[in-house]
Amino acid sequence: MSTSDSQPPIASEERTTLGETDNDPIVLLELIQRLKVRDVMTSNLVTVPRDATMQQAQELMRQKKISSVPVEEKGRLFGLVSIDDIIRALVAGTIHESCGRHMTTKLVVLEDDMPLSFALRYFDRYHYGRFPVINRDRQLVGIICHRDINRALLVELTQELHRLEGASLQKDGDDGSGSLYLLREFPICKYDFENAGKAANQIKQVLQEKKLPPKIIRRIAVAAYELEINLCVHSDGGVLSWQISNGRSEIVARDAGPGIEDVEWACRDGASTANEWIRSLGFGAGMGLVNVRRVSDEFDIKSKKGSGTTVKSIIYIEDKAS
Amino acid sequence: MTMSKVAEVLQAEVLVKGDGMSRRVGHVMASDLMSDVLLVDEEDMLLLTSLASDQVLRTAQIVGAVGVVVVNGKPLPSSMVNVANDLGMTLATSRLSKYDACVAVHTARHPL
Numbered sequence: 001m002s003t004s005d006s007q008p009p010i011a012s013e014e015r016t017t018l019g020e021t022d023n024d025p026i027v028l029l030e031l032i033q034r035l036k037v038r039d040v041m042t043s044n045l046v047t048v049p050r051d052a053t054m055q056q057a058q059e060l061m062r063q064k065k066i067s068s069v070p071v072e073e074k075g076r077l078f079g080l081v082s083i084d085d086i087i088r089a090l091v092a093g094t095i096h097e098s099c100g101r102h103m104t105t106k107l108v109v110l111e112d113d114m115p116l117s118f119a120l121r122y123f124d125r126y127h128y129g130r131f132p133v134i135n136r137d138r139q140l141v142g143i144i145c146h147r148d149i150n151r152a153l154l155v156e157l158t159q160e161l162h163r164l165e166g167a168s169l170q171k172d173g174d175d176g177s178g179s180l181y182l183l184r185e186f187p188i189c190k191y192d193f194e195n196a197g198k199a200a201n202q203i204k205q206v207l208q209e210k211k212l213p214p215k216i217i218r219r220i221a222v223a224a225y226e227l228e229i230n231l232c233v234h235s236d237g238g239v240l241s242w243q244i245s246n247g248r249s250e251i252v253a254r255d256a257g258p259g260i261e262d263v264e265w266a267c268r269d270g271a272s273t274a275n276e277w278i279r280s281l282g283f284g285a286g287m288g289l290v291n292v293r294r295v296s297d298e299f300d301i302k303s304k305k306g307s308g309t310t311v312k313s314i315i316y317i318e319d320k321a322s
Numbered sequence: 323m324t325m326s327k328v329a330e331v332l333q334a335e336v337l338v339k340g341d342g343m344s345r346r347v348g349h350v351m352a353s354d355l356m357s358d359v360l361l362v363d364e365e366d367m368l369l370l371t372s373l374a375s376d377q378v379l380r381t382a383q384i385v386g387a388v389g390v391v392v393v394n395g396k397p398l399p400s401s402m403v404n405v406a407n408d409l410g411m412t413l414a415t416s417r418l419s420k421y422d423a424c425v426a427v428h429t430a431r432h433p434l
Contacts, residue, residue, distance in 0.1 A: 194401075197380030201409065204384060214365060214386065221384045222360050229356075229377075282373045282381075287357035294361075 030187040031156050033237040034256050037119050038112035040152040041133045041142030047072040048081065050100030054089040057081040057099050068143075070132055071103045075139035077132055079103030109134050112141050113257065115236055116152075117189075119144060179318065180210060182244040188231040188253075193281060196232040199240050200225035216317050219295040220249045223313040226288045227253035233278050235309065247318025248297075253311045260303040267293065267301065323347055323431055325388050325412055328368060331430040332423050334391055334414040337403055342389040342412030350427050352420050356381040370423050374398045376405045383409045393420045 047070045048057050057069050061083070068082040081103045089095045089102050110119050110131045122131060123146065130145040184206070186199035204221040224242060231238045231253050238255025260266045272286030289311070293299040296313040303309035325342045328334075336343070348366035353359055354373040365386045371378055374396045382390045389412030392398060398415060406413035416423055 193375075193377065197377055197384075201380055201383055215363075218363070218365075218384075218386060225381070225384045226357070226360065281375055282354055282356040282371075282377060287355075287361070291357060291360055 027157070027160050027185075028153070030185065030239045031153060031160070032117040032120060033115055033187055033189065034239065034254075035116040035152060035156065036112065036256060037110050037114045037116060037133055037144060038142070040116055040119070040148050041112065041144040042148055043142040045070065045072075045140070045143060047140070048099055049073050050078055050098060050103075052099050053096050054081065054086060054099055054102055055095045058086045058095070061086070068130055070140060070143060071099050072140050077107070077109070077134060077140040079105045080107060080132060107132060110144060111136065115256070116149065117237070120149070179247050180244050182206065182210075182242070184242045186228070186240045186242075188228055188235075188238055188240055190232065190235060190237045192232055196229055197225060199228050199242075203242055212317060216249075216315065219315050220251070220317075222295050223292045223315065224251050226292045227251060227311055227313065229283055230288050230311070231255055233283055238308070244317065247316065249313075249315045249317055251313045254308065255310075256308045257306070259305040259307050260301075260309055261305040263301055263303050266303075323427075325368065327430070328427060329391070329414050331426050332391055332414070332416040332418055334416040336412070336414045337398070338406035338411065338413040340389065340406060340412040341410040342387075345388045347388050347427075350424060351387075352424050359385060359387075368427075370420055372396060372420055374402065376401055378402075379405045379409055379411050379413065382411055388412065389414065391416050391423065393418055393423050 046060060046064050046066060048060060050071055050073065061067065061069055068080050070077055071079040071081060078100065081099050085102055085104055086095075089097070094102055108122065108126055108128065108131060110122060110133050112133050112135050119131065130143055132140060133142040133144055135141045184203065188199065189195070200221055203224045204217060207217040207220060224240065228240050231240060235255035236257045238253060241252045241254065243250045267289045269286065269290050272284050278284040289301065292311065292313050295315065297316050298312070298314035300312040301309070323346070325345050325347055328347050329336050346366055347368045349362070349364040350368050350370060351359055351362050352370040354371050356377060359369060359381050362385060367385065367387050369378070369382050369387045369390045370393055371390065372392065372394045374392050378390055378392075379402060391414045393416050395415065395417040402413060418426060
């Protein structure tokens with residue numbers, strides 16, 4: 001049998017290392033954490049059944065201008081026919097035989113709820129040009145290639161640019177009414193304990209430089225720290241945003257999953273889903289959200305199981321700021 | 323009592339002097355649970371802990387602690403010294419247990 005074993009690699013110059021270094025712009029790091037594979041993949045799929053001939057697959061790829069076609073029946077993924085497979089079939093004279101015999105069967109697949117950063121690591125590790133995407137029920141739901149990622153990032157970056165242009169009208173120092181204005185965003189990665197706490201430490205240092213009252217600084221720092229640790233420990237990664245304007249500090253911890261089933265329960269003393277490893281690091285006692293609410297003047301949490309969580313902490317600083 | 327004096331009482335080895343050696347220690351918090359540490363509202367607090375991780379130092383910085391003493395003679399990861407230097411946080415180790423360290427500080431402050 002002339003089938004190949006695995007997906008074909010792509011040339012090394014096409015490989016991406018986005019997110020692998022500290023030099024990538026923060027906005028890009030945040031995007032690849034926030035976006036999920038399902039947000040980026042092509043879901044309008046062209047597929048063939050196992051009994052289609054390799055020639056039919058070749059003709060379909062030519063018509064649709066695609067470099068591979070998944071072999072699928074009733075949502076179940078059986079393999080992938082790539083250009084390499086077609087060339088092998090042409091050389092071996094098996095182009096009229098079934099895709100089921102000559103398709104690539106050892107596939108590396110991605111799940112649709114994985115963060116985009118995970119997909120990028122797969123592209124870098126396996127050097128494949130594309131990955132089929134399945135959902136939790138193991139059904140084929142899409143395919144993802146570099147072009148999909150580039151397109152999605154361009155769209156998201158354009159939107160982010162518009163948002164930042166709006167924000168940049170106000171710079172650190174003054175919000176136009178004489179009040180202090182600050183804006184910072186920190187991407188937080190899942191289980192990144194090496195860096196967990198750095199964002200809150202930076203926030204505290206900035207507040208100390210601005211000479212805010214120590215008690216206000218402590219409350220803001222504690223809220224930021226607890227929310228940062230929560231993102232690190234409980235989410236798939238997210239963003240900690242911090243803004244001071246109109247005499248108040250607003251910290252927003254936003255993630256894209258996995259969401260909280262019972263928000264009321266999660267806000268109780270001692271309620272925790274942390275594992276032993278997290279507890280061994282001194283966290284996961286179920287006091288995080290309780291502590292954030294304790295130090296906040298306004299507190300809000302929105303979450304839904306299967307999607308993201310957004311926690312907001314507002315602390316007034318205006319009357320007490322020096 | 324200054325942090326320098328407390329280190330002496332705890333027979334501690336000071337690994338990073340940081341900004342705390344001459345500061346007054348007004349309160350001692352002994353805990354391995356960082357969320358408990360974050361509940362304390364005292365600025366001149368010393369943290370005694372048997373947890374040897376970078377997050378102990380970051381937690382101590384958030385609450386404005388005078389310093390951190392890791393008890394039970396626990397070996398520290400080298401990253402802790404680097405983080406303590408970055409944060410200017412006083413870092414020391416003591417062979418005393420957490421309980422004995424608390425007793426030693428209390429006795430030094432209130433002699434029998």
